[in-house]
Amino acid sequence: MDWDSEDIELSEEELITLVAEAEEELDGAEGVLLQMEAASDSFGRRAGDEERLDTLFRAMHTLKGNASSVGWEAMASLAHAAEDLMQGVRDGTIAPSGDVADLLLRTVDEMRSLTSALAEGGEMPAVSASLIRDMQSISDRASEEYAGDSRSDSDLFRGGGAPGTAVEGSALVVEIEVSEETDIPAVRALQAIMACEEMGSELVSDPSKDDIDAGAMEDGGRILCRISEPWERGEIAEALHEIEGVIHVRFGTSTGEDLAGESGAESEVDEGKSADAGIARSADTRQIRVDVSLMDRLMNQVVEMVITRNRLSSLIETLSDHGMRDLSEEMQATVEQMAGITTTLQEDIMQTRLVPLDSLFRRFPRMMRNLKKSSGKEFHFQTDGGDTEIDRSLLDAIGDPMIHLLRNAVDHGIEDPEVRRGAGKDPAGTIRLSAFRQENFIVVEVSDDGGGLDVEAIAARARARGLLDSDAERRMSEEDLLDLLFSPGFSTSESVTEISGRGVGLDVVRREVEDVNGTVIVENRPGRGSTFRLSLPLTVTTVRSLLVEIARQVYVIPLGSIRETIRLEAVDLHRTGDTPMLPFRGDFIPLFRLRDFFPDSSGAIAGGDEKYIVVLSMDRRDYGLLVDDLLGEEESVIKPLRRPIGNIPGLSSATIRPDGSVALILDANGLFKEMRRTARRAINE
Amino acid sequence: MSSKEKSESRSMVTFLIHGQEYGMKTEAIRSIIPVGDMTFVPGAPPSVAGVINLRGDIIPVVELEGTTRDDDAPWEEGLALVVEIPDDAEDLAVALMVDEVTQVDRADFARIEDTDELMVARDRADAVIGVLSRADGPLLILDPAGLVPEEKEVGA
Numbered sequence: 001m002d003w004d005s006e007d008i009e010l011s012e013e014e015l016i017t018l019v020a021e022a023e024e025e026l027d028g029a030e031g032v033l034l035q036m037e038a039a040s041d042s043f044g045r046r047a048g049d050e051e052r053l054d055t056l057f058r059a060m061h062t063l064k065g066n067a068s069s070v071g072w073e074a075m076a077s078l079a080h081a082a083e084d085l086m087q088g089v090r091d092g093t094i095a096p097s098g099d100v101a102d103l104l105l106r107t108v109d110e111m112r113s114l115t116s117a118l119a120e121g122g123e124m125p126a127v128s129a130s131l132i133r134d135m136q137s138i139s140d141r142a143s144e145e146y147a148g149d150s151r152s153d154s155d156l157f158r159g160g161g162a163p164g165t166a167v168e169g170s171a172l173v174v175e176i177e178v179s180e181e182t183d184i185p186a187v188r189a190l191q192a193i194m195a196c197e198e199m200g201s202e203l204v205s206d207p208s209k210d211d212i213d214a215g216a217m218e219d220g221g222r223i224l225c226r227i228s229e230p231w232e233r234g235e236i237a238e239a240l241h242e243i244e245g246v247i248h249v250r251f252g253t254s255t256g257e258d259l260a261g262e263s264g265a266e267s268e269v270d271e272g273k274s275a276d277a278g279i280a281r282s283a284d285t286r287q288i289r290v291d292v293s294l295m296d297r298l299m300n301q302v303v304e305m306v307i308t309r310n311r312l313s314s315l316i317e318t319l320s321d322h323g324m325r326d327l328s329e330e331m332q333a334t335v336e337q338m339a340g341i342t343t344t345l346q347e348d349i350m351q352t353r354l355v356p357l358d359s360l361f362r363r364f365p366r367m368m369r370n371l372k373k374s375s376g377k378e379f380h381f382q383t384d385g386g387d388t389e390i391d392r393s394l395l396d397a398i399g400d401p402m403i404h405l406l407r408n409a410v411d412h413g414i415e416d417p418e419v420r421r422g423a424g425k426d427p428a429g430t431i432r433l434s435a436f437r438q439e440n441f442i443v444v445e446v447s448d449d450g451g452g453l454d455v456e457a458i459a460a461r462a463r464a465r466g467l468l469d470s471d472a473e474r475r476m477s478e479e480d481l482l483d484l485l486f487s488p489g490f491s492t493s494e495s496v497t498e499i500s501g502r503g504v505g506l507d508v509v510r511r512e513v514e515d516v517n518g519t520v521i522v523e524n525r526p527g528r529g530s531t532f533r534l535s536l537p538l539t540v541t542t543v544r545s546l547l548v549e550i551a552r553q554v555y556v557i558p559l560g561s562i563r564e565t566i567r568l569e570a571v572d573l574h575r576t577g578d579t580p581m582l583p584f585r586g587d588f589i590p591l592f593r594l595r596d597f598f599p600d601s602s603g604a605i606a607g608g609d610e611k612y613i614v615v616l617s618m619d620r621r622d623y624g625l626l627v628d629d630l631l632g633e634e635e636s637v638i639k640p641l642r643r644p645i646g647n648i649p650g651l652s653s654a655t656i657r658p659d660g661s662v663a664l665i666l667d668a669n670g671l672f673k674e675m676r677r678t679a680r681r682a683i684n685e
Numbered sequence: 686m687s688s689k690e691k692s693e694s695r696s697m698v699t700f701l702i703h704g705q706e707y708g709m710k711t712e713a714i715r716s717i718i719p720v721g722d723m724t725f726v727p728g729a730p731p732s733v734a735g736v737i738n739l740r741g742d743i744i745p746v747v748e749l750e751g752t753t754r755d756d757d758a759p760w761e762e763g764l765a766l767v768v769e770i771p772d773d774a775e776d777l778a779v780a781l782m783v784d785e786v787t788q789v790d791r792a793d794f795a796r797i798e799d800t801d802e803l804m805v806a807r808d809r810a811d812a813v814i815g816v817l818s819r820a821d822g823p824l825l826i827l828d829p830a831g832l833v834p835e836e837k838e839v840g841a
Binding site: 304307553594595597598600601604605639640641642643644645648649650651654656660661662663664674 | 727732833
């Protein structure tokens with residue numbers, strides 16, 4: 001079919017809603033299908049399978065309804081065929097085999113590409129006719145074999161005992177009320193009519209579909225539908241309540257021809273199911289879809305408010321310095337009150353930005369299934385901690401790095417089945433994706449029980465790539481050597497495979513993670529696997545921090561990376577080579593000045609009067625930073641450093657101080673890495 | 686951009702940097718601001734003198750490359766043009782330090798010639814995209830995009 005996205009006339013809002021709903025349904029459907037495929041021999045008999053099949057059926061049903069209501073034929077025809085197939089599975093006439101799952105998964109893929117084409121406004125890809133044909137032939141075969149009454153089978157299968165009664169051979173009048181509050185009432189009304197069409201034969205509605213096309217339901221309102229040979233009411237009510245914006249469904253019986261005449265007749269409400277459905281509905285309407293950009297704007301405004309509040313506090317201090325004590329104390333109390341409100345507001349808005357990692361994680365089972373097929377390796381994929389919440393902008397940012405790490409685990413982590421057998425391991429490995437909160441960070445880990453990393457091979461490759469010479473190598477710890485994996489220009493894969501993809505290395509993973517102020521490290525268990533660990537900040541817009549002064553300039557250090565602050569005069573320093581060492585918790589840790597990290601700018605950041613040591617912790621060890629003064633804590637608002645400054649290792653971003661000046665936010669991890677790189681370079685030269 | 690037959694009159698701001706007069710199309714210039722205290726950024730490219738807060742945004746203050754000052758002393762106070770940089774991904778702006786804004790005038794952009802042809806300013810910054818001959822000496826034309834080189838690969 002020659003069909004273009006432009007053939008559908010939708011407002012921007014309608015388009016966004018349509019695409020978002022389609023994606024949601026497809027995600028849900030895919031999850032069920034993967035389970036079906038994995039357990040095809042027992043699927044349908046396990047606890048919860050009924051609900052799963054219902055979910056799947058409803059997903060296809062909703063997709064079909066949404067698509068046909070806007071004339072999106074390609075999607076509607078696919079969904080229609082899939083729905084028929086699902087109906088058969090639900091009725092028990094079609095076995096939920098792996099083949100059926102595979103067919104439906106391919107359909108989901110096809111639907112995804114249709115959806116993204118619609119979202120991007122591009123040309124619609126042609127729908128594979130063979131896919132529809134394959135689904136139809138399975139459905140047809142099944143209905144020939146089981147010529148019985150599949151509808152009552154369905155009721156049995158679903159447990160029966162539904163409170164509604166089937167009204168056979170007569171007509172049913174359904175009164176549907178569509179809220180004017182919903183974003184696209186006319187489309188919802190059409191969906192409702194089409195849902196009714198599904199549930200019986202010969203439908204008459206008032207207003208008619210043509211009336212609605214002509215604008216009859218633009219502000220919501222009531223629709224009357226008369227359905228001949230209707231399904232049972234509970235099902236109708238349930239289906240209708242699934243449509244957004246449908247707020248009331250009432251039933252009356254009809255024997256006559258005149259629909260309008262019937263509408264005034266007594267309507268009986270289906271007490272059982274529609275009441276339940278009504279509750280579910282009202283829970284749904286407590287949630288609204290909000291454009292992400294609006295949330296970003298809200299967040300920015302709150303952030304501006306935090307800055308203004310900080311500024312106000314500092315002005316009041318000035319007042320106090322000028323001898324206006326009484327006034328300033330009163331003002332201080334007021335500002336503190338305001339500060340409390342701002343903090344709550346900020347936390348609430350932050351809360352609205354949180355999404356469970358599941359919305360990212362559920363993309364992966366499918367990918368891993370495909371990787372399993374194409375790689376010939378055997379493994380189980382497990383996810384854990386998907387309910388951990390994370391700021392949605394971080395979610396977007398870590399998507400690609402996670403894909404890369406998972407692919408790496410398949411490609412380089414898990415050994416071939418024979419190798420595993422030889423090593424006395426289960427031929428099928430395990431790849432585990434897990435998330436949890438740890439203090440001020442969200443940790444996301446990808447671990448495998450494969451062969452682990454070969455440190456020798458990493459060193460050899462680094463030498464071959466000119467990233468390392470043998471002198472430097474001797475001085476490096478195993479951790480340092482493992483860290484080479486993340487160097488630009490390093491890739492462990494001998495050839496660029498499809499799995500690891502386009503030769504993009506772990507350096508890109510690290511950069512993307514560091515771009516959102518996260519860190520990534522690797523843990524090696526030789527012979528037993530490896531773990532890549534991402535630590536991500538809780539929030540992206542503000543950070544609790546300590547202000548310090550270094551060479552007459554203020555710097556900001558996130559509290560999350562500080563272990564302790566120590567007065568310089570209170571300690572005895574030792575010296576190893578040029579580096580002073582600080583005794584700290586039974587160990588010696590190196591002590592640096594900021595200028596040690598930035599040799600090219602050292603002149604401009606020299607000449608301070610060092611009085612304190614801030615002990616910073618990085619991934620695996622601690623080090624001390626010499627500072628001139630400690631200026632107290634604050635909630636710093638994070639602002640990006642843009643081009644031509646861009647990425648400077650050790651400086652993550654900047655913040656605006658209450659007096660309007662700019663202070664740089666130090667990144668403890670980045671500083672230390674930069675230091676090591678500089679040292680490595682110096683050794684190599 | 687060599688000379689073309691058609692004339693193309695556009696508004697231009699002209700300004701002095703170290704005695705040389707430069708011009709830039711007016712539409713790229715958001716404002717002219719006094720620059721006082723700025724924050725030095727260790728590790729930043731040499732052309733970046735520091736960063737300032739401009740109504741809540743953090744803006745890099747840049748010097749035109751090839752116009753290094755005689756002394757290395759930090760630049761104290763002066764004038765800067767806030768220049769919008771065309772960029773697909775984000776709102777980019779820099780504050781370009783200038784000594785003095787000379788005038789806002791219309792100029793025929795079709796008369797801009799390649800710098801090579803006039804053999805001037807060869808050692809000047811990438812940002813110089815052409816030269817306009819005038820009675821009172823050549824005017825070097827700056828391209829806003831040239832003030833912000835594309836991001837280099839980290840660690841490359």
